[in-house]
Amino acid sequence: MRIIAGEWRGRRVAAPDGDTTRPTADRTRETLFSMLVSRIGSFEGLSVADLFAGSGALGLEALSRGAAQALFVEQDAAAVRTLRANIAAFDAQAKCDVRAASVMGLGPAKSQPDIVFMDPPYGTGAGPVALDKLNRLGWIASSTWVSIETAKGEDVAVKGFTIEATRDSGKARLHLLRPAAD
Structure with a gap:
C-alpha cells in the first residue's frame, strides 16, 4: 500500500501480518478521497x-x-503495533492520537472530527451500529462527513443520516453519509 497524494505521496504504508485486518486497497482509497475532495x-x-x-x-x-x-x-x-510503526515512519506522532480500544468502547466526544472514516470487518454491520452510538455520544457534528466501507453488495442505513453517495470499488462499497437535516 502507498499514500496516494499529498506530502507523503508514494510512501509505503505497512499492513499488519495475518488476515485479521483487511487494508483498504489503494484504488479504493483513491476513489474514496476523490469522492470527498469533490465535496x-x-x-x-x-x-x-x-x-x-x-x-x-x-x-x-x-x-x-x-x-x-x-x-x-x-x-x-x-494492527495497533503496525499503526504506531506507520505513524513513526511518517514522523507524524504530534498530529496523531492512537487509541488501542474498540470503537464501541469510546465514550462521549470532547470534539467532533470533520471526517469520520469507518472500515469495519465486512459483513458484520458494525459500521452502522458504531455510527449510531457515536452520534448519540456527540461525535458527529452537523457538518461531519462519514465514510463507511462495506463489502460490495452491502447496504448501510443509519437513523438520522442521509447517504450522499455510494460507489463500488473492487470488492468494496463506499458510502458517504451526512447527518440528516432536522
Missing part, C-alpha cells in the same frame, strides 16, 4: 477519525493531504 475541496486543517483503523492508511492519507490531526481507533494488538 469538501481541501483537507487543509481538518480533523479526522480513522475508526477500525487497521494500518491507519485512511488517516495517514488525510494527514498527507493537509489534515491537522487524526484520531486512530483499533482494537487488534498486531
Whole structure:
C-alpha cells in the first residue's frame, strides 16, 4: 500500500501480518478521497477519525493531504503495533492520537472530527451500529462527513443520516453519509 497524494505521496504504508485486518486497497482509497475532495475541496486543517483503523492508511492519507490531526481507533494488538510503526515512519506522532480500544468502547466526544472514516470487518454491520452510538455520544457534528466501507453488495442505513453517495470499488462499497437535516 502507498499514500496516494499529498506530502507523503508514494510512501509505503505497512499492513499488519495475518488476515485479521483487511487494508483498504489503494484504488479504493483513491476513489474514496476523490469522492470527498469533490465535496469538501481541501483537507487543509481538518480533523479526522480513522475508526477500525487497521494500518491507519485512511488517516495517514488525510494527514498527507493537509489534515491537522487524526484520531486512530483499533482494537487488534498486531494492527495497533503496525499503526504506531506507520505513524513513526511518517514522523507524524504530534498530529496523531492512537487509541488501542474498540470503537464501541469510546465514550462521549470532547470534539467532533470533520471526517469520520469507518472500515469495519465486512459483513458484520458494525459500521452502522458504531455510527449510531457515536452520534448519540456527540461525535458527529452537523457538518461531519462519514465514510463507511462495506463489502460490495452491502447496504448501510443509519437513523438520522442521509447517504450522499455510494460507489463500488473492487470488492468494496463506499458510502458517504451526512447527518440528516432536522
